Amino acid sequence: MTLTLRALLGACAVGALASAATAETITVATVNNGDMIRMQGLMADFNAKHPDIQVEWVTLEENVLRQRVTTDIATKGGQFDVMTIGTYEAPIWGKQGWLVSLNDLPAEYDVDDLLPAIRGGLTVEGELIAAPFYGESSMVMYRTDLMEAAGLDMPEAPTWEFIKQAAAAMTDKASEQYGICLRGKAGWGENMAFLSAMANSYGAKWFDMDWKPQFDSPEWKATLTDYLMLMNEYGPPGGPNNGFNENLALFQQGKCGMWIDATVAASFVTNPAESTVADKVGFALAPDNGLGKRGNWLWAWNLAIPAGSQKVDAAKAFIAWATSKEYLEAVAANEGWANVPPGTRTSLYENPEYQKVPFAAMTLESINAADPTKPTVDEVPYVGVQFVAIPEFQGIGTAVGQQFSAALAGSSSADDALAAAQVLTTREMTRAGYIK
Known part of the structure; x- marks a missing residue:
């Protein structure tokens, strides 16, 4: 050199x-x-x-x-x-x-x-x-084989009544087969993301036009009652600890008949390298209650x-x-x-x-269907579908999520959880000056 x-x-x-x-x-x-x-x-x-x-x-x-x-x-x-x-x-x-x-x-x-x-x-x-x-957004991911075995056809735009019927039909706890998996882990972006979107479709809302909390409404009671029924009767054990990642693993392992969650999960449940049911997954829009709003988020x-x-x-x-x-x-x-x-x-x-991707069109339709400026059936003073776009929501949403997760764990009733949510949210919104 x-x-x-x-x-x-x-x-x-x-x-x-x-x-x-x-x-x-x-x-x-x-x-x-x-x-x-x-x-x-x-x-x-x-x-x-x-x-x-x-x-x-x-x-x-x-x-x-x-x-x-x-x-x-x-x-x-x-x-x-x-x-x-x-x-x-x-x-x-x-x-x-x-x-x-x-x-x-x-x-x-x-x-x-x-x-x-x-x-x-x-x-x-x-x-x-x-x-x-x-x-x-969010949508229904479901096992096509279990749906067929139950003698049911998943509509492209299902109702909550159909979801309840299908969850019952696909549940076999003796075989560790659960009809539905939903978020139960406390957090404004965990269980409250799902529950707020579900509540929208039930005609419920976080606040009225005077920023007064609405957890004492019949719509919120119907939302939480149906959620707890689905989770307790047709969901897997450990529900209060299950968030997005935990339910993803359960679905990939073949434990969930249906999972209502983020559209982004579609690529993971249909990936044969990660999912045991990759070739048996179908997709549908998030459910509604006939009130003009679906339980999907943005x-x-x-x-x-x-x-x-x-x-x-x-x-x-x-x-x-x-x-x-x-x-x-x-x-x-x-x-x-x-x-x-x-x-x-x-x-x-x-x-x-x-x-050509099987969930591409459904994802785009779900995203376009969510309207943060009109998230609920009634008029509301806030923007946001599965959250309320105010600084205080992060703390309030998590505190409410803890009450609802406790109800799921059986340490309080639905009525007690809603009453506690009403009190704590009223207190914080008053302190922040929203309620005069």
Whole structure:
């Protein structure tokens, strides 16, 4: 080897070390859902495109993530450069000036391709303050073989009465076969996401036009009574501890006849590498009670930059990559179109390859059917389908969720849980100045 070549190679090595030493490290806080875990497995593409940026992950269970990022952003702790936040937090934190605008993402990002329903929830005074990683509504996922064995046909748009009938027909507890799996774990984004959406379809609401809580209404009693009946008579044991991930595992193991939950779960229950019933799954719209509202929600997990980050440019580069059209194509190339993060881009649903995915059309229909500005049968003063878009809801929703989870566990009755929810919500809304 010549002296010149040795010198050249040595210079390259020194340059590589210098590049590694000067690489900027960003910390990304995210939820432990399957799509987020999949993203971490595809980081080689990002690393190749951005060798000057290193990513450290903090991956947390949903309730814990919410607590950590809320505390960090409210106290300006600066632990995270990118936060995974929901459709609930985004507009509230954006109005507080806690999030960095993403209006200057590169032109090839094509912000106009974002689904209007999803983009609208992430825009504050004309500023895009978070980018959607995946969007979702909710729907019924069910075992086609068990439905057939029960002599029933699942309608495309079922009623709650049909759901109750089917849950009874598909339950065989001796064989650990349960007619229905629903969220029971306490949390404003866990059991209360499901119950708030269900309540909408029953004609119930969180507040009247004077912000007075409505848990003493007959509609809320009917909602909670039917929910507890479904869970106690036709659901698996351990219901108060079951959230999204727990029910996903139960369904994949063949334990659930039906599961009403996030549309994003469809790719996981139909993946033969993960689900024992992958070839026996059908889909239907979330149920209704004939009142004009279905029990489906509207949600997106989004990536946002806290205003306290000192690494905004690197954080924007990561977000632009993770929520791009190219990322969707990368997932499709590695794991197939069925596993692409859904519910964010118009172009995805116009793609002929994606249109072949069995749950694609149902997901889009469910997303488009949810209206955050008119979530209930009656007029209400708030925006939000499965949540109320006010800062106080995070604490109130979780406290109410704990009351309803306790009723599910048998430590209180439905009446007692509703009465307690009414008292605590009235107290907090009075303290916050909503009730005069």
